[in-house]
Amino acid sequence: MKKKRGHVWLAAAGIVLNDAGDWLVVKKKYGGLQGQWSLPAGFVQRGETADEAVIREVEEETGIQAEVIGLIGLRTGVIDDEISDNMMIFLLKALSKKMVIQQDELWTAAFLSKESLLSDSSASTLLQHLLKAWPLSYFHFHNGLDPGEPFGYTKYHVYFKNSKN
Secondary structure, eight states, rough: OHHHHEEEEEEEEEEEEOOOOOOOEEEEHHHHTSSSOOOOEEEOOOOHHHHHHHHOOOOHHOOOOEEEEEEEEEEEEEEEEEEEEEEEEEEEEEOOOOOOOOTTTEEEEEEEEEHHHHHHHHBBBBHHHHHOOOOOOOOOETTTTTOOOOGGGGGGEEEEEEETT
């Protein structure tokens, strides 16, 4: 995986809430989060924005359709003094209820309450920190911004906070 992705990684993860306020969580079959409750997440692919990636990953892993509400924050680190590992964490609203679990990558997925996740020893470290800090403020999506033709963007999404939100 390290050679395939190069030295700078960009991933997107989603805090997906249903109408009851429950969190969509997954238990992966592989990697450092194997068997732990964590957020649906994955790498940004060529030709997509980070917010498009999180929507795709949520649906691929769980079958849940969702829309991005805002950007919560960034998890960034360096692996083995070599790889810059970055993950943008988005807030999403679930638009569907029927779950179809991606059997190749996941043991299971579920919408669970904040309280049940906080008391579950299999909740990942990052998930525990997000749950304890909840509710979190977020950066809002601002549509219609474009830096102009010289840059050649085919997609351009901006998230920021201001005194109005």
